[in-house]
Amino acid sequence: DGGITQSPKYLFRKEGQNVTLSCEQNLNHDAMYWYRQDPGQGLRLIYYSQIVNDFQKGDIAEGYSVSREKKESFPLTVTSAQKNPTAFYLCASSSGFSGNTIYFGEGSWLTVV
Amino acid sequence: GDSVTQMEGPVTLSEEAFLTINCTYTATGYPSLFWYVQYPGEGLQLLLKATKADDKGSNKGFEATYRKETTSFHLEKGSVQVSDSAVYFCALIRNAGNMLTFGGGTRLMVKP
Numbered sequence: 470d471g472g473i474t475q476s477p478k479y480l481f482r483k484e485g486q487n488v489t490l491s492c493e494q495n496l497n498h499d500a501m502y503w504y505r506q507d508p509g510q511g512l513r514l515i516y517y518s519q520i521v522n523d524f525q526k527g528d529i530a531e532g533y534s535v536s537r538e539k540k541e542s543f544p545l546t547v548t549s550a551q552k553n554p555t556a557f558y559l560c561a562s563s564s565g566f567s568g569n570t571i572y573f574g575e576g577s578w579l580t581v582v
Numbered sequence: 583g584d585s586v587t588q589m590e591g592p593v594t595l596s597e598e599a600f601l602t603i604n605c606t607y608t609a610t611g612y613p614s615l616f617w618y619v620q621y622p623g624e625g626l627q628l629l630l631k632a633t634k635a636d637d638k639g640s641n642k643g644f645e646a647t648y649r650k651e652t653t654s655f656h657l658e659k660g661s662v663q664v665s666d667s668a669v670y671f672c673a674l675i676r677n678a679g680n681m682l683t684f685g686g687g688t689r690l691m692v693k694p
Contacts, residue, residue: 475625500680511671511684512626527681559625563680570616571675571682573626 472496473574475560481582482547482554490545490577492560501543502561502571505529512559518543547579555581584609588672588685595692601659603688605646605672608653613674615639615648615655616682620669629657629670662692 473494482488494501500519504512514527518537532551537543543562547554558577563569589604607613614633618626630639635650644659655672672685 473625502682509687511686512682514681517681561626561682565680569680570628570631571680572628573618575625576623 473560473562473572475558475574475577477577478575479578479580481580483582485549487546487548488579490547490558490560490579492543492545492574494541494543494560494562494574496562496564496572497540498562498564498572499540500563500565500569501537502563503527503533503535503543503545504559504561506557506559506576508557515545515558554579584613584674584676584683586672586674586683586685588670588688590686591669591689593688593690595662595690597664597692597694598661599692601657601662601666601690603657603670603672603690605655605657605685606653607655607672607674607683609674609676609683611676612650613676615646616673616675617644617646617655617657618671618673620671620687622668626671662690664692664694666690667692 476491502517503515516535518524534546560574561571563571585608616631617629619629630641632639632648638647646657669687671687673682
């Protein structure tokens with residue numbers, strides 16, 4: 470089945486550690502996105518990529534990094550510089566970058582312990 | 583900049599009640615409008631969309647009409663079910679670009 474797969478579903482991070490969240494899509498979509506959702510709040514854009522080997526910062530990119538080496542993959546690294554990383558992270562993709570519908574994965578919960 | 587404003591929740595209804603969740607937006611040009619639904623612990627699912635003025639999006643008994651004159655995209659359902667309990671997000675994408683701007687979300691709780 471076509472879709473967006475995020476892993477792991479739940480992840481615990483110690484203070485000072487970097488962690489990487491995986492996002493894979495088999496929809497042949499060009500554009501991919503990472504959003505952060507805090508409890509009881511809306512979504513905020515972290516990074517987006519319109520095409521392979523290119524990505525742009527969103528509204529809250531500080532403390533995060535991404536790569537886009539393959540069309541189907543857009544991993545997000547939460548670095549130790551992100552001071553408040555506990556949140557729900559959502560990966561998304563779309564077939565183009567001009568008014569196209571954006572589809573979401575199931576999300577990953579990251580908790581700092 | 584673009585913005586989306588939704589009614590604050592939670593909205594608590596009895597089963598079979600009529601649902602309205604208000605959504606208004608501010609954007610330049612002619613954005614596309616969306617409603618997404620998020621069930622507990624899950625990602626967002628596209629519920630419906632409308633891409634131009636007076637379009638009506640509909641899915642699973644939910645409807646919303648793109649009203650440019652009032653810059654609104656209110657979500658309605660004639661008879662809610664317990665299984666409709668979720669958080670609903672209104673969002674827009676401007677024609678140029680593909681950046682979703684979300685409202686804050688409205689939690690719906692339907693009691694049997």
